[in-house]
Amino acid sequence: MPGANLTRTEAEERAGIVSNPKYTVSLDLTRGPRTFLSEAVISFDAARRGASTYLDLIASRVESVELNGVELDPAEVYRDSRIELKKLKAHNEVRVKAVCDYSRTGEGLHRSVDPSDGRVYLYTQFEVPDARRMYAVFDQPDLKASFDFSVVAPESWIVLANMPAQSTEAVDQRTEPGTLEQAPAEGCKRWVFQTTPTMSSYLTAICAGPYAQWTTEYANEDGRTVPMGLYCRQALKSALEKDVDYLFDITQKGFAFYAKTWGVPYPYAKYDQIFVPEYNAGAMENIGLVTFRDQYIFESKATGAKVNRRVETILHELAHMWFGDLVTMKWWNDLWLNESFAEFMSTLCTAEATEWSDDWATFCSGEKSWALTEDQLPTTHPIVAPINDLHDTEVNFDGITYAKGASVLKQLVAYVGRERFFQGIHNYLDKHAYSNATLADLLTELEATSGRDLKSWSAQWLEQSGINTLTSNVETDAEGRIAAMTIGQTAPEESPVLRPHRLAIGFYSKTAEGKVERTDRFEVDIDGASTTIDEVAGKVRPDFILINDDDLTYAKLRLDADSLDFARANLPAFEDRLARAVVLLSFWDMTRDGEYPAEDFVDLVLKTLATEHQSTTFRYALGQLSTTAHSYSAPARRPELLEHVAQGLWQLALAAEPGSDEQLQLTQAYLGYGDDQEFEDHARALLAGSSELKGLEVDNNMRWAVVHALAAQNMASDADIQNELDQRDTTENREFAMGARAVRPTRAAKAWAWDQALHNADLTNAQIEAAADGFSGSGDEDLFAPYVDKFFKAVDWVWAHKTFHIAETLLNPLSAGGLYPYKADPAALVRAGEHWLTDHEDAPKALRGMIIQNVEASRRVLRVRTYNQHVSK
Structure with a gap:
């Protein structure tokens, strides 16, 4: 794998030598479609004279290296993506001029050409070790520095960096003939940006191209006015324009919520949000310039789950401006300090400051189910993960770091109290602003405000892997009162840790109108293998007892037998969306553990979908339904079960409100089966506009979903797919077409997809992903x-x-x-x-x-x- 793999030991050694780095980086983006010129001047102090260190750089050619005025031979000092620096002085200056490659993999400085209009768009993605793909750098988070960027680019482009532009000027510079695909004769301009505050290199960013732009401003809590911007490709301008006011409003609500909650106003000079093509992640928290995948711009109708997720993502990245950017982990083992906190805070902010007030149900159905899946794998790890090198970090962006960590933080808030928790966060941000911190620094502040000893809590929850199972045991006397209730706790053999849990027990009963509502609630502490719940002794047993009401703790749940039977019969009648999500997740967990029959789970989900309106719960239930029917069911009975599911989904879609979110999701899910005799007729009727599904808009994405579904059943040829693409050739539709060609269940199609994904160097990262996913998606x-x-x-x-x-x-x-x-x-x-x-x-x-x-x-x-x-x- 290209590029030196920095180890933690090497990073510690380099941090022991290098201090006070400062960068001046100049980029020339007018050299053509494959490479750009990067010039970096780095000044830094060395701990001792005569010491040696190195810069990180991935370049196609290093043209010159100068250390303290002495020219070095690049052939001698540049190898394995490192520039060796020997015989350092107390204060040093190194100059590096290099030719670097534009990326087509979404790593480094990525270059994308929009096929719909030929426009060129550039953006950076540097986490984890990829600032080195754009300039020479000490690429590790604890060597924070200030940065001065300047960029030469076509004069018609917009160029953005972490800070506002300080000046722009025309440049008398013409590229070689034909190298500017968009406008070869166009003049050039230099953008010079203000000096950044002290920050980590992976958070630097440059975006450049003819982006569409909208601006506003925010009256910051410290009295400053913060400029705000939204940007996207010109081809998506009309789609984003419909949502601009809403997205600015969501962002400003986040500014206010975080400033109030932590008592620390937004710290940076501006806040731009830019939607970019062919993006690998959901988004990235570059200081003052957040990048988002432009699938978050909805040209076609989006489900409520996707719209909700966009809000969460906006607020997640905004939370990083404080937690991760202002205060940054020292090394990648504390990546969770960034991601878990941003995930927890974005859910809290979404639930309390936006119209998405049921976002904890969204979190339970989506993020927590992700965590439960990964925490039961042999590769699970502590939330504070052992990170020995950069490759360890790259696979640590997972359900443990994000979702389990966020769920455990919710448990910590319940454990120490909300007010004391956030006072500790304020003190942590205030003390470590513009520097690096560790888990120990965070615990110190939380212990001081809460009065609790959190070292033991941290050792069990953060520094040990694995998930506990909580089991409810209830004994009832002849009069229907609870004689005794215990909650048992077990742990997997490979991680036998029993943890303290602060949780709520909810009593639920069915009303005369047939609704299931909560009638009582008790917060209790449990610990050890078994805890007696004295608070409920002598109370009349309700119809249903939920042992993790409000989803306060992180654990697998096993309900008592009577509650399980009641939930199986009445789950759709539960009024509380979070309670429904918690219970459904428990059923799913039992199903994938081989403790609950697949066909029973299928019927439970189909029944629940008839009345469920929480969009993310709906989305994940459909996914769990598909996995159960396609993968977990008994092979001998699977064809019959798949036909049953397909017919059930179609009938639910017919019964759904025309034009509703449920109708859209059910139709999309139905297209993933193709197991009933009417499938082709239904699919072709959708394309022809004659479907019996009234109110369903067959827009661009729905058309491609139908084409993909037909291709997966070998009912669409390559010519059919090409004809669909010819009607509208865009970045997104090329990816759809790639996936549709790859998904055809023939030997020739699979061989083609395999070869394209592995060996076609002209494909973008997004097209490779579409080919690979289509390869495995049918057959x-x-x-x-x-x-x-x-x-x-x-x-x-x-x-x-x-x-x-x-x-x-x-x-x-x-x-x-x-x-x-x-x-x-x-x-x-x-x-x-x-x-x-x-x-x-x-x-x-x-x-x-x-x-x-x-x-x-x-x-x-x-x-x-x-x-x-x-x-x-």
Whole structure:
């Protein structure tokens, strides 16, 4: 894998030598479609004279290196993405001039050409180690510095950086003929930006291109006026324009909520949000210049779940301006300090400061279910993860770091009290502003305000992996009163940690009108293997007892038998959306653990979907339904079950309110089956505008969903797909077309998709992902049988020749998609995977982790299928 892999030990050694770095970085973006010129001047102090260190840089050519006025030979000092610096003085200045490559993988300085109009767009993505792809740098978070950026670009472009522009001037500079695809004869301009505050290199950012722009401002709590901007490609201008006022309003609500909650006003000079193409992540918290994937601009109708997620993402990145940017982790083992906190705070802010007041139900259905999945894998890790090098960091952007950490922070707030928690956060931000901090620094402040000893709490919750299971046991006397109630706690053998939990117990009963409502609530502390709940003794037993009401703690739940039976019969009648989400997640967890029959779960979900209106709960229930029916059900009964699900979804779509969110989601889900005799008729009627689904808008994305679904059933040819693309050739539609071609369940289509994903160097990162996901998205065991061995033979080559993100896309841990042929015989996949792991005991931890996760997913499929084969229908 290209680029030196910085270890934690190396970073500590370099931080012991280098201090007070400052950067002046000049970029020339007018040299053509493949490369740009980067010049960096770095001044820094050295801990001792004569010491040696190195800069990080990934460049196609280093033209010159000058250290303290002495020219160095690039051929001698530049190797393995490092520039060696020897015989340092007390104060040093190094100048590096290099030719760097534009990225097509979303890492470094990415260059995208919009096929709809030929316009060129650039943006950066530097987390974890990719500032070095744009300029020479000490690329580690604890070597914070100030940065002066200047950029030469076509004069018609907008150029943005972390700080406002200080000046612009025309440049008498013409590129070689034809190198500017957009306007070869166009003049150029230099943008010079204000000096940044002290910050980490991975948070620097440059965006450039003919972006559409909207501006406003915010009256900051410290008396300053903060300029705000929104930006996107010109092709998406009309779509974003409809949402500009709403997105500014959401952002400003976040400014006010965070400033009030923490008592620290927004600290930076401006706040721009830019939507960019072919983006790998959801968004990135670059100081003053947040980048978002432009799938968050909705040209077609979006589900409520997606709109809700966009709000959460906006508020997540805004929270980072304080937690992660103003105060930054010292090393990547404390990445959770950034991500868990931003995830927790964005959910809290969304629920309390926006119209999405049920966002904790969204969190439970989406983020928490993600955490539960990853926390039960062999690759689970403590929230404070052991990070030995950059590759360890890259695979740490997972459900543990984000979702489990956020859930545990919710538990911590319940444990210490909200007011005391946020007073501690204020003190932490105030004390460590513009510097780096550790978990110990955070705990010090929280202990001071809460009066609790959090070292033991941290050792159990943050520094140990694994998830506890809480089991409710209820005894009732002859009069229907609770004689005794206990909550049992267990832990997995590989992580036998029993934790303290502050949780709520909810009593629920059915009303005369048929609704299930909460009638009482008790907050209790539990610890150890069994806790007696004295608070409920002697009370009349309700219809249903929820042992983690309001979802305050992080654990797997096993309800008592009577409550389980009641929920199975009455879940749709629960009035509280969060309670429904908690209970449904418990049923799903039992299903994927092989403790609840797949067909019973299918029927429960179909019944629940008939009345569910919480969009994210709806979305995840549909996903869990698909996994259960396609992967976990008994093979002998699967065809009948899939037909039952398909017909059930279609009937629910017909019954849904015309034009509703539920109708849209149900139709999208139905298209993922193709297992009923009417499927082709329904699909073609959607394309023709003659569907019996009244009120459903068949817009661009829905048309492509139908084309993809037809292709997955071998009902759409390459010519059909090309004809659809020819009607509107855009960045997004090229990705849709790639996926549709790859998803066709034929040997030729799979061979083509495999080759494209691995070997077509002209594809963008997003097109590679579409090809890989289409490859694995349809077909039976026989079709994928040849790819079991092919996959494991390709693993080493992918790791050696692709960037980390592309390798992760292709090898694809955890979920359906990528080139892992998860539809093949799971037993064959487990055998081949175990053989690879035995032969690769010394492979990088990150690579082994991907393979372990794939193998464990197949092993779970085997285990749950076996359970369901022995469950009577």
